[in-house]
Amino acid sequence: MGTSQGPPLYGRDPLLRALIPRLTGLAHDERSRVPREHQGDVPAVLVTGRHGMGRTALLAKLAEGYRDRLPLAQIRAVPPGSVALPAAAGPPGGAAVASSFVEVLAELVCALGPELRRRFPVLLPGLFAVYGWREGNDEEREASCLLLARLLLACRLERGSVDALRHSLATAVEARLEASREATDSGSAYGTSHGTPHGTPGDARDGGAPADAVPEDAVPEDAVPPGHAGPPGHTAPAGHSAPGRGAPAHGTPAGPAPAAGARYGDRSEPDGAELRERVTAALLAEYAERHPVDGAPDWFRRAFGLDDSPDDGSDDDAPSPLVRLGAWFHQGGDYRHAAEQALMGALLHDIGASYGRLQRWNRDPWPLLLLDDVQHPAGARFLDLLLEHRARPEGPQPHAEELVVVATRLGELPESPAAVRRELPELVRASGWRRTDLSPHAGLLAVPLPPLSRDDVLPLLATGPRTRPLHPYLASAVHSLTGGHPAATTMLCAAVVHTAGRGDPVTPGNLLDLTTKGGRPITEALLERLIPDRRQRDRLTLLSPARDGAAAAALAAHLRLEGPEQLPANAVAEYLEAQQWQQLTPQDGPLVTDGLLQSLLVHEARRISPGVDDRRGWREIHGFLHRHHVQRADGEADALRHSLAAGDAATVVAALAEEFQSEQNEQGAAHWLFCLQYAATAPTPPARDWADERMDVALGAHDGRYADLVESERCVNRLLHALWCLSEPQAEPENDLCQAVGDELAYLSPRHPSWHAALSQAARSWPAAARKKRPFPISRQ
Numbered sequence: 001m002g003t004s005q006g007p008p009l010y011g012r013d014p015l016l017r018a019l020i021p022r023l024t025g026l027a028h029d030e031r032s033r034v035p036r037e038h039q040g041d042v043p044a045v046l047v048t049g050r051h052g053m054g055r056t057a058l059l060a061k062l063a064e065g066y067r068d069r070l071p072l073a074q075i076r077a078v079p080p081g082s083v084a085l086p087a088a089a090g091p092p093g094g095a096a097v098a099s100s101f102v103e104v105l106a107e108l109v110c111a112l113g114p115e116l117r118r119r120f121p122v123l124l125p126g127l128f129a130v131y132g133w134r135e136g137n138d139e140e141r142e143a144s145c146l147l148l149a150r151l152l153l154a155c156r157l158e159r160g161s162v163d164a165l166r167h168s169l170a171t172a173v174e175a176r177l178e179a180s181r182e183a184t185d186s187g188s189a190y191g192t193s194h195g196t197p198h199g200t201p202g203d204a205r206d207g208g209a210p211a212d213a214v215p216e217d218a219v220p221e222d223a224v225p226p227g228h229a230g231p232p233g234h235t236a237p238a239g240h241s242a243p244g245r246g247a248p249a250h251g252t253p254a255g256p257a258p259a260a261g262a263r264y265g266d267r268s269e270p271d272g273a274e275l276r277e278r279v280t281a282a283l284l285a286e287y288a289e290r291h292p293v294d295g296a297p298d299w300f301r302r303a304f305g306l307d308d309s310p311d312d313g314s315d316d317d318a319p320s321p322l323v324r325l326g327a328w329f330h331q332g333g334d335y336r337h338a339a340e341q342a343l344m345g346a347l348l349h350d351i352g353a354s355y356g357r358l359q360r361w362n363r364d365p366w367p368l369l370l371l372d373d374v375q376h377p378a379g380a381r382f383l384d385l386l387l388e389h390r391a392r393p394e395g396p397q398p399h400a401e402e403l404v405v406v407a408t409r410l411g412e413l414p415e416s417p418a419a420v421r422r423e424l425p426e427l428v429r430a431s432g433w434r435r436t437d438l439s440p441h442a443g444l445l446a447v448p449l450p451p452l453s454r455d456d457v458l459p460l461l462a463t464g465p466r467t468r469p470l471h472p473y474l475a476s477a478v479h480s481l482t483g484g485h486p487a488a489t490t491m492l493c494a495a496v497v498h499t500a501g502r503g504d505p506v507t508p509g510n511l512l513d514l515t516t517k518g519g520r521p522i523t524e525a526l527l528e529r530l531i532p533d534r535r536q537r538d539r540l541t542l543l544s545p546a547r548d549g550a551a552a553a554a555l556a557a558h559l560r561l562e563g564p565e566q567l568p569a570n571a572v573a574e575y576l577e578a579q580q581w582q583q584l585t586p587q588d589g590p591l592v593t594d595g596l597l598q599s600l601l602v603h604e605a606r607r608i609s610p611g612v613d614d615r616r617g618w619r620e621i622h623g624f625l626h627r628h629h630v631q632r633a634d635g636e637a638d639a640l641r642h643s644l645a646a647g648d649a650a651t652v653v654a655a656l657a658e659e660f661q662s663e664q665n666e667q668g669a670a671h672w673l674f675c676l677q678y679a680a681t682a683p684t685p686p687a688r689d690w691a692d693e694r695m696d697v698a699l700g701a702h703d704g705r706y707a708d709l710v711e712s713e714r715c716v717n718r719l720l721h722a723l724w725c726l727s728e729p730q731a732e733p734e735n736d737l738c739q740a741v742g743d744e745l746a747y748l749s750p751r752h753p754s755w756h757a758a759l760s761q762a763a764r765s766w767p768a769a770a771r772k773k774r775p776f777p778i779s780r781q
Contacts, residue, residue, distance in 0.1 A: 009061045010456040014427040023404045025365050028065040043433045044405040048413050049449035051530050052487030055408035059370040071367035073111035077379030101381040112367050113154035116354040123346040125296040128287045129326040132280035145170040157291050176282035280326040297321045303342040344385040352401035371407040387440035411580030419444040451484025460493035466500040473732050477508030481730040483596050495522045508732045512603045523604045536575045544601035547638050549587040554628050602683045609686050618686050622646040637678040644682035647690045657713040669758035670778050677776045680723035698722035719744035726770045733771045742767040
């Protein structure tokens with residue numbers, strides 16, 4: 001195997017080339033072994049981060065490096081109901097999709113089945129037990145049989161096409177159900193000499209085999225932890241009492257499904273649970289006839305804590321452990337939890353049993369599971385059950401598994417004191433993880449993905465041909481704009497390389513005006529990537545100029561935004577919270593708190609703005625927001641900012657100059673400086689409606705236009721325009737502009753009777769802050 005051929009993944013080497021190789025025992029992109037850091041007890045790695053931080057890309061890179069070198073499963077959890085029908089086959093080289101816990105198990109079997117020595121002899125019958133459908137529901141039947149056919153083919157228990165096997169399964173099970181119905185209609189029932197409906201004539205069990213055909217030790221007793229028992233204090237549901245030792249304990253019959261009358265007395269109309277259980281029995285009978293069930297029923301019997309069943313024949317009508325598994329799973333509540341615990345235990349038992357003494361001596365690499373998006377219930381349930389199982393105080397196990405799990409989660413790790421958290425740089429030498437207690441989350445190693453550094457940006461700009469050198473501070477501008485967000489940085493750098501390759505100039509000021517290789521505006525492409533919901537994306541674009549929730553709600557009413565929600569502004573805030581862009585959004589706080597997202601939304605609003613007379617036009621929106629803040633007691637700075645955004649710099653200069661000349665209170669200097677710098681953060685108007693002459697005005701080139709103003713007003717005008725240039729995230733801190741800020745403040749300082757100290761301090765500190773792209777400090781003495 002050579003080195004990986006995919007695009008490089010910057011800033012993630014501590015995971016790719018340090019931690020995961022130490023967990024798997026294999027180097028990431030070269031054929032060599034690595035000493036394993038943990039043996040016997042392996043942490044589950046949880047990688048966290050926001051949208052676009054590279055969680056999925058990291059898993060794809062791991063899959064690329066380890067595929068065909070160890071047993072590998074790559075699965076993406078999705079919300080319930082996202083997948084109507086299972087795929088006929090998993091995506092080649094890509095992630096399978098699962099919307100429930102059992103679907104995750106099924107995809108794991110499909111991925112690992114061809115690679116492991118044992119073909120999941122315990123878990124596979126368990127999955128057959130829980131994948132029964134409601135009798136008469138053709139859609140459920142087809143979906144279940146399709147997935148079960150995939151499982152059989154993956155484990156090499158059957159041959160042929162998946163569609164042919166699906167049809168064969170469905171036909172055979174329906175034939176058993178029909179035979180059962182006919183037996184019910186004729187008043188007969190199938191039973192054993194012990195009176196149980198789960199036997200076959202002649203007292204044959206597990207596919208017609210004699211009761212002693214499967215040895216009791218087919219699955220070792222110590223393979224099932226005692227903690228696998230059903231819900232504490234539970235009593236089995238009606239008809240589900242524990243089987244006696246004289247009752248069959250090894251599975252289901254190979255003959256027809258038991259007639260309803262045999263199990264449920266004289267009731268002629270079985271309920272939904274009974275109908276599903278009858279399908280489960282028929283499905284398991286078909287499986288048992290095709291393949292030996294080995295010790296799976298015994299394993300689940302012990303997992304449910306049914307070892308000490310009475311030996312007096314009182315429980316001869318009890319269901320087999322596999323039928324019980326299906327019934328408990330579909331019953332929900334504590335019963336489903338017990339069933340899911342048993343299924344997780346079966347998975348880990350089968351994986352551990354696949355590694356015999358020789359494989360362990362040879363240090364054969366353990367399977368690697370890459371599980372994406374565990375914030376969804378399917379992934380969260382799998383991870384929780386895995387951690388629960390590994391936290392049980394069961395002592396040394398002969399079939400202990402060391403499945404390596406790398407999962408990703410959108411957002412931050414929920415509050416969990418027992419979990420071990422490590423930053424990427426801390427993983428270079430060792431993980432620093434060890435289990436400190438028996439709480440489930442003590443088995444978790446959480447790693448948040450940090451933003452890219454400026455040094456990570458430089459290689460992204462160094463690709464592709466170009467006809468001229470790039471701007472010397474372009475990497476800094478990209479990093480300042482994106483904050484190191486990996487997806488935004490990668491897409492923006494690709495647009496830079498594409499534009500420069502055509503010979504067009506690229507400067508820090510026109511980064512957001514670039515287009516992708518396909519010709520799309522870069523802001524449109526980025527927002528589509530970061531905010532997938534088009535409806536909420538369009539709303540956020542229109543409402544992004546608003547400062548806070550109250551202003552956004554007023555703007556939404558002004559723009560007549562409609563939808564099923566009564567308050568569109570609240571709906572977009574809740575969407576951002578749900579997508580982990582921000583935490584709770586206070587009514588008086590910013591509607592969008594992420595700087596990158598806000599910059600992209602505002603620029604997109606400017607780009608798509610209609611004409612000046614349109615209600616949704618740029619100037620009309622900012623004019624409305626100006627009027628809104630004028631009416632608010634605390635809205636002076638916001639009103640000035642929206643006036644400047646609408647292109648009305650003269651109004652802003654007049655207001656600031658008037659306050660400078662009339663305010664005598666020494667404490668007013670801080671308020672004046674705040675209004676000045678906050679107003680200067682205004683976004684610029686659309687280029688088609690406004691000529692950008694800010695730098696020329698700031699440096700005094702157009703002072704002749706303002707001959708009617710006194711010198712202090714012209715000074716405020718120059719100062720405002722200099723700050724306006726410097727306040728853009730991607731703006732290069734031009735030395736002339738930084739110097740101009742200090743000069744203008746120094747000029748104003750002695751010309752105010754009580755603000756001399758505050759303005760002098762600002763004259764010294766603001767140029768330095770501008771050069772370092774830091775907030776402007778304001779003295780409040």
